[in-house]
Amino acid sequence: MDLSVGPELDDFRAEVRQFLRDNLPDDIRRKCEQERMYLSAQDQRRWHNILATRGWQCPHWPAEVGGTGWSEFQRYIFEEELAYADAPRTHASAHFMLGPTLLEYGTEEQKRQFLKPVVDQGTFWCQGFSEPNAGSDLAALKCAAVREGDEYVINGSKLWTSEAQYAEWMFGIFRTDNSGKRQYGITFLILDMKSPGVTVEPVILFNGEHEVNAVFFDNVRVPVSQRVGDEHQGWGIAKFLLGAERLGIAEVARTRCTLERTTDLARSFPSPENPAIRRPEIAARIAQIDIELRSLARMEQRVLSGHAQRGTEESMLKIKGSELLQLVLELHQQIVGPYAQIDEGEVDPETGPGVGPWACGHAGRAFFDYRKLSIYGGSNETMRNIMAKVLSMEA
């Protein structure tokens, strides 16, 4: 066993850190610092262009498709440094889902057609998986694609589609056959969001944010050349996609930063003379979360080096990662106390209010918003089902 990082990676880390220090725009940094997970399309494109000046806009892809060709641990360090700098991650659906999937299952033509524009222009993608009646039970999906000559004709709907409001393309799974097992007859297709018959309707969350959408398909025609893999065999591809990217699922570095920010706040709030961290229950909670975060960080490293039980890796990282970040945000709220009631989203930060301690900032909003962490991307219940299945088969 050797848990040292090694000098070559130290140099790499320093290089990334310096780049971020010099190039991350302050307004984007502030949004990340305030736990805004989704940036506007404009901000994402700006960030893409900034990374592109260094050739880092697709940090997780191999060099032959325009990526950096970095090793897994370089990519890990890059993600850590993004987190420590309060820099945004790259556009998830294109980089962590579409990319690995096309690299594994796509034709050369598909890789050229779809990956190159992500590298060159930062094309936005969205993921068409969940449906109103296919949530945790994804294989229950009904949105139909019927083969007509060289095209599929799609009718139905998708739900919870993140960033569909500005996505230019969608990849998704569609029902092409009903005759066999439910996992059979699902086909993985790519479609242009500007196709006639595609309608995007916002689904507003209870904190007032617009991130997810319902997407409706009315006779949407998709060329057969945009099918990935074989007809009816998309379930395996979807499963591959969901498990392809372990990196960053647990968001260890981001949670560590959030904990550090929260701890800093506890040192000065509500006043430097009488800071929250002197309350034993607050200090104990910070310590508890810190300990759990250390274990998660090492577990993530073990997973990345292939040492965890196969088939449980993503689930463990997802469950523990989401639970811990939620705990930190709850701690933040505890530190801010009654001032977490204030809805900063509607107050002008320049003029707004007079005498309340304004450090409370986003405490309430982030606490509410991040309840979604344990629901999306496969709910934690679904993740536990997967683990239970894998572990009981081992027994």
Place this chain on the structure above:
Amino acid sequence: MIDFTHSEEQQMIAESLDRLAYEKYPLVDRFRSADGQRSIAPSLWQDLTELGLAALLVPEEFGGLGGNMEDVMVVMERVGAHLLASPLLHSGVLATVAIASTANGKQKSTWLPAVAEGQSRAAIAITEPNDYALPNVFKTRFADGKITGKKSLVHFAEGADFLIVAAQFGSEQVLCRVETDAQGLQSHVYPTHDGGHAADLVLDDVPAEVLGDGADAGDVVRLLWDIGAVAVCAEALGCMDSIYVQTRDYLTVREQFGAPLISNQTLQHRLVDMHMDCELSRAMTCEAVWAIDNSDATERHRSVCSAKVLIGQGGNRVGKEGIQLHGGIGMTRDLPIGHYFKRLTAINLQFGDCDNRLVGFQRSVENL
């Protein structure tokens, strides 16, 4: 004999609130607009006063109903169930108790009838910047008929006709009436996550009238703090029960993997835990309600702290589980679940949060 049943009159009040909510403020429609919760405010206050609720705690001799804490519990629980964000607690309960317990005869007979009829609405300013809870000494000072200081998180201050402000007067604490249009009063209003609003107030030599003869009102301030806590506990019961019922119903109809979700034993257990949180919270709130009207200050404080801790923790769990068990749909604006959760979160933070009330309980036991 121990009896947890509410009286017929109390049940009638509850039913009249239910009717009002179903007819005029149905939850299903309210959240479909961006500002659903705030949009009901103007007519809601009028409707509540027409039901006589602004007069609930006003003594009968001043045109009120002469109610007690159990009446408040019954009303606040329905307020919670229907998410009726209004100044009822602040004007109809806290300011009214402040006046009724400290003001002199002339003040009562001038102010209370107007409060009872809803013609005059009050807000109550106790907490100060950077306070987590009730301070032992207020930084806001009263002297020579004037108040100077800062108050923060004054709920529903905007639109109020007058304020009841707690201030330090030498070594004593006093409650004062301040007109909202008084010289030297500045207010910064902001929305709160639960659909209400609050204000930070800066008072600079603002004319103020002391309630009563200026004798120490510290006990009354602490009583107000406890009454506020119990009232929001009762409100939380309405929120928690609603979340529980809606979650149970949803798991019953929602099918995944060819069966209703509720057929999963692990989800059944989680519903059971939610239900136990609701039951324990109700039991504890009953004790705290009883204690307000019947126990001495120490025992009252202990009961109120117990209720506030239990409901803070239970409400947090029930709210989070309600959303989690709904899944994505529980995160959406159009469903009430998230809005109950936001209100429960606010309740947990008001009148002393879990940490604060746990310490409060601990101290009172240490002093036994």
